[in-house]
Amino acid sequence: MKAYSLVKDIIAERGSIEEVYWVACGGSLIDLLPAHMLLERESCRLVSSAYTAREFCISAPKRLGEHSLVVACSHSGNTPEALDACALALERGAKVVALTDNADSKIAHEPLVCWVYPWGTDVPAGEVPSGIAPLIAAELLEQQEEYEHLSGMYQGVGIMDNVLPAARRKVNEELAPQFAALCQEHPFLYILGSGPNFCQTYGFAICSLMEMQWQSCSYIHSGEYFHGPFEVTEPGVFYFLQMGSSEFRTMDERALAFLREHTDTLMVLDALEYGMDQVPESVRAYLDPVLFYAMNVELRAARGKVFGHDPDYRRYMGVVSY
Amino acid sequence: MKAYSLVKDIIAERGSIEEVYWVACGGSLIDLLPAHMLLERESCRLVSSAYTAREFCISAPKRLGEHSLVVACSHSGNTPEALDACALALERGAKVVALTDNADSKIAHEPLVCWVYPWGTDVPAGEVPSGIAPLIAAELLEQQEEYEHLSGMYQGVGIMDNVLPAARRKVNEELAPQFAALCQEHPFLYILGSGPNFCQTYGFAICSLMEMQWQSCSYIHSGEYFHGPFEVTEPGVFYFLQMGSSEFRTMDERALAFLREHTDTLMVLDALEYGMDQVPESVRAYLDPVLFYAMNVELRAARGKVFGHDPDYRRYMGVVSY
Incomplete structure (x- = not known):
C-alpha cells in the first residue's frame, strides 16, 4: 500500500x-x-x-x-x-x-x-x-x-534506511556498554527528550525499559524539565538525554547544559552525531523518532545481554489474565 | 473576572x-x-x-x-x-x-x-x-x-468548595502518614491515573514530588499501563493509584485489580470516597483534577514534615542560572 x-x-x-x-x-x-x-x-x-x-x-x-x-x-x-x-x-x-x-x-x-x-x-x-x-x-x-515539505518527507524517510545501519553500529560501539553498566549500578533513570521525539522518550521508558527489561525509569520533556523536575537532579541520579536534530533541539541543549553541571551520571545520544544531519532539516523533527526507536532497541538488547534478560520475555502480557 | x-x-x-x-x-x-x-x-x-x-x-x-x-x-x-x-x-x-x-x-x-x-x-x-x-x-x-452540561459545570465547581476541606482532613487522617512512611522505605514510586485527571498524575510526579520533595517517581496512564509498563510491577515496587470518579474510572479499576494481585505496596486514593460523588456525573471528569491537586498538596506536605523537607524550598528554581 x-x-x-x-x-x-x-x-x-x-x-x-x-x-x-x-x-x-x-x-x-x-x-x-x-x-x-x-x-x-x-x-x-x-x-x-x-x-x-x-x-x-x-x-x-x-x-x-x-x-x-x-x-x-x-x-x-x-x-x-x-x-x-x-x-x-x-x-x-x-x-x-x-x-x-x-x-x-x-x-x-x-x-x-x-x-x-x-x-x-x-x-x-x-x-x-x-x-x-x-x-x-x-x-x-x-x-x-x-x-511544501512533501518531497522532503519522502526523501527523509528514504535516507533513514542509510542512517539506521550505521547508527546501530555506532550506538553498540559507543553507548550500549556504558548504558548496560549504568543500569547495573542504578535501579532507576530519567530519560529526557522533546518535540515529536518525546514519543520515543516515552517509548524508551514504557516499552524498552519497563516492559522489556523490568527497569524502573521516568520520562521527562526537556522543556518541562525546568518547570519542576530539575529539582530532583543531583550527582548519582542517572539521566539519559535524547538530543534531537531538529528545531526542537534547543530545549535538549538547555537540558544538556544544566545536566552537565548538576549530575555526574549523564548519557547523551545526539541525533546529529548519528546521521540525522543527512536528513532534510524541514522534516528531521518527524524522523528523529525513527532513529531513536532503533537506538532504544539496541540499548535494551545490550542491557538484556548483561542482565540475562531477553527483551522478548514477558511475565504478564499475554501470559496472565488482566 | x-x-x-x-x-x-x-x-x-x-x-x-x-x-x-x-x-x-x-x-x-x-x-x-x-x-x-x-x-x-x-x-x-x-x-x-x-x-x-x-x-x-x-x-x-x-x-x-x-x-x-x-x-x-x-x-x-x-x-x-x-x-x-x-x-x-x-x-x-x-x-x-x-x-x-x-x-x-x-x-x-x-x-x-x-x-x-x-x-x-x-x-x-x-x-x-x-x-x-x-x-x-x-x-x-x-x-x-x-x-448541555454548562450549569452542571458551574454547580460542580461550586460543590468543590465543600468537597475539598473534608477531603483534606480525610487524606491527612487516612493516607498521608502511610504515604510518608512508604516514601522513607522506597526511593522511587509509580503514580497511575487516567482521563483529564492524568494531568494531576503528571502533576503529583513533576511538581509535588520531583520539584518539591526531590522524590524520584514516574507517572503512568492507567490505560497505557497494560500495554507495557505493567511488566515492571512486582512485590516491593511502590504504586500510588489515583482512582477517578468519572467515566474514565474503568481504566483505574482495571489497574487496581491487577496491582492488588501483583504488588504488595499499593496506595489508592479513590475520588468517590473523597466526596466526588456529590459532583454531577457529567462534569466529574473535569473536576477530579481539582480534588487530586488538593490531595497532592497534603501528601507532599506530610512527606515534607517526615523528611524535614519544606515543599517551598528550591535549590535551582530561581536560585541558580539555567
Missing part, C-alpha cells in the same frame, strides 16, 4: 477529511504521535487528535463522523482496545485505516482498510508505522491543502 | 473563535489540560491544542491567527517561556488571555487580557486556574455551539 493512493482514494470516497484521529496503545500509539504533531502544526483545516484506544472509546469526540479518518495501529492485530476503537469509529461512519503486522488478525477485515506492514531490522523505514504515519499525514496535508 | 463575560466579549470582538491554544509550563500547564480535553471531546467546531510554552513558540500552529484564542497561565507572571508565547500569539493577531497570581508581573499588561487570580487554600475553586479553565472551555462551547 502507498500513502499517496490511500489518501487519494479516501478523499475521493469521502469528499473531504476534516478530522484525523490517531488511535492505538503503547508502542503502536507512540509510532502515530509524530504524524499527529505534524498535522497540529501544519494544517489550517484538519483537526488532529491522538488517543490511547480505551480513552478514545470512553470519550469519543462528538464530531467523529463520516468526514473523520481514524488511523489505528495494532502490531498483533488483536489488541482488544484497538478493535473496540475501530468498531466505534465504523459505527460513527468514520473512515478507518488499521496498520498491523498480522494479516490474519481480527483487525484485518472489511470495511476498514487494513495496511499490513512487514517487520524486522531490514524493513525499509517507509514500510513500518513510524514511517507510514508521517507519510499519511504529509499526503493529507498536500492533497487537501498544501505541504 | 467571570468566564461568561470574558468569552462573550472575546466572541463579540473577534466574530468567532475557531482555535483555542492552552499554553503554559509545568504546574500552570497542568491546570489547563482538562479544559483542552473538554473541548477536544465536545466541540464540533473548535480546534483545541495544549503546549508547553517553549514548544508552542518552536512549532506554532500555522492557523494561529485572529480567530484564535490563546489561554496562557503563569503563576508568577514572569515565566520567560509563557511571556514569549504570549508575544508570539499577539504578533500573529490572536486574542490572548493570561491567568496569573501576580498583578504586577511582566505578563500583566495590555493588549492581552490579564485575569489575576487569588491563591491559597481558602480561595474558591472557581477562582483559580483549575476551575477557571474548564469554565472558559464550557462557556466557549455554550456560546458558540451548545454545551
Whole structure:
C-alpha cells in the first residue's frame, strides 16, 4: 500500500477529511504521535487528535463522523482496545485505516482498510508505522491543502534506511556498554527528550525499559524539565538525554547544559552525531523518532545481554489474565 | 473576572473563535489540560491544542491567527517561556488571555487580557486556574455551539468548595502518614491515573514530588499501563493509584485489580470516597483534577514534615542560572 493512493482514494470516497484521529496503545500509539504533531502544526483545516484506544472509546469526540479518518495501529492485530476503537469509529461512519503486522488478525477485515506492514531490522523505514504515519499525514496535508515539505518527507524517510545501519553500529560501539553498566549500578533513570521525539522518550521508558527489561525509569520533556523536575537532579541520579536534530533541539541543549553541571551520571545520544544531519532539516523533527526507536532497541538488547534478560520475555502480557 | 463575560466579549470582538491554544509550563500547564480535553471531546467546531510554552513558540500552529484564542497561565507572571508565547500569539493577531497570581508581573499588561487570580487554600475553586479553565472551555462551547452540561459545570465547581476541606482532613487522617512512611522505605514510586485527571498524575510526579520533595517517581496512564509498563510491577515496587470518579474510572479499576494481585505496596486514593460523588456525573471528569491537586498538596506536605523537607524550598528554581 502507498500513502499517496490511500489518501487519494479516501478523499475521493469521502469528499473531504476534516478530522484525523490517531488511535492505538503503547508502542503502536507512540509510532502515530509524530504524524499527529505534524498535522497540529501544519494544517489550517484538519483537526488532529491522538488517543490511547480505551480513552478514545470512553470519550469519543462528538464530531467523529463520516468526514473523520481514524488511523489505528495494532502490531498483533488483536489488541482488544484497538478493535473496540475501530468498531466505534465504523459505527460513527468514520473512515478507518488499521496498520498491523498480522494479516490474519481480527483487525484485518472489511470495511476498514487494513495496511499490513512487514517487520524486522531490514524493513525499509517507509514500510513500518513510524514511517507510514508521517507519510499519511504529509499526503493529507498536500492533497487537501498544501505541504511544501512533501518531497522532503519522502526523501527523509528514504535516507533513514542509510542512517539506521550505521547508527546501530555506532550506538553498540559507543553507548550500549556504558548504558548496560549504568543500569547495573542504578535501579532507576530519567530519560529526557522533546518535540515529536518525546514519543520515543516515552517509548524508551514504557516499552524498552519497563516492559522489556523490568527497569524502573521516568520520562521527562526537556522543556518541562525546568518547570519542576530539575529539582530532583543531583550527582548519582542517572539521566539519559535524547538530543534531537531538529528545531526542537534547543530545549535538549538547555537540558544538556544544566545536566552537565548538576549530575555526574549523564548519557547523551545526539541525533546529529548519528546521521540525522543527512536528513532534510524541514522534516528531521518527524524522523528523529525513527532513529531513536532503533537506538532504544539496541540499548535494551545490550542491557538484556548483561542482565540475562531477553527483551522478548514477558511475565504478564499475554501470559496472565488482566 | 467571570468566564461568561470574558468569552462573550472575546466572541463579540473577534466574530468567532475557531482555535483555542492552552499554553503554559509545568504546574500552570497542568491546570489547563482538562479544559483542552473538554473541548477536544465536545466541540464540533473548535480546534483545541495544549503546549508547553517553549514548544508552542518552536512549532506554532500555522492557523494561529485572529480567530484564535490563546489561554496562557503563569503563576508568577514572569515565566520567560509563557511571556514569549504570549508575544508570539499577539504578533500573529490572536486574542490572548493570561491567568496569573501576580498583578504586577511582566505578563500583566495590555493588549492581552490579564485575569489575576487569588491563591491559597481558602480561595474558591472557581477562582483559580483549575476551575477557571474548564469554565472558559464550557462557556466557549455554550456560546458558540451548545454545551448541555454548562450549569452542571458551574454547580460542580461550586460543590468543590465543600468537597475539598473534608477531603483534606480525610487524606491527612487516612493516607498521608502511610504515604510518608512508604516514601522513607522506597526511593522511587509509580503514580497511575487516567482521563483529564492524568494531568494531576503528571502533576503529583513533576511538581509535588520531583520539584518539591526531590522524590524520584514516574507517572503512568492507567490505560497505557497494560500495554507495557505493567511488566515492571512486582512485590516491593511502590504504586500510588489515583482512582477517578468519572467515566474514565474503568481504566483505574482495571489497574487496581491487577496491582492488588501483583504488588504488595499499593496506595489508592479513590475520588468517590473523597466526596466526588456529590459532583454531577457529567462534569466529574473535569473536576477530579481539582480534588487530586488538593490531595497532592497534603501528601507532599506530610512527606515534607517526615523528611524535614519544606515543599517551598528550591535549590535551582530561581536560585541558580539555567
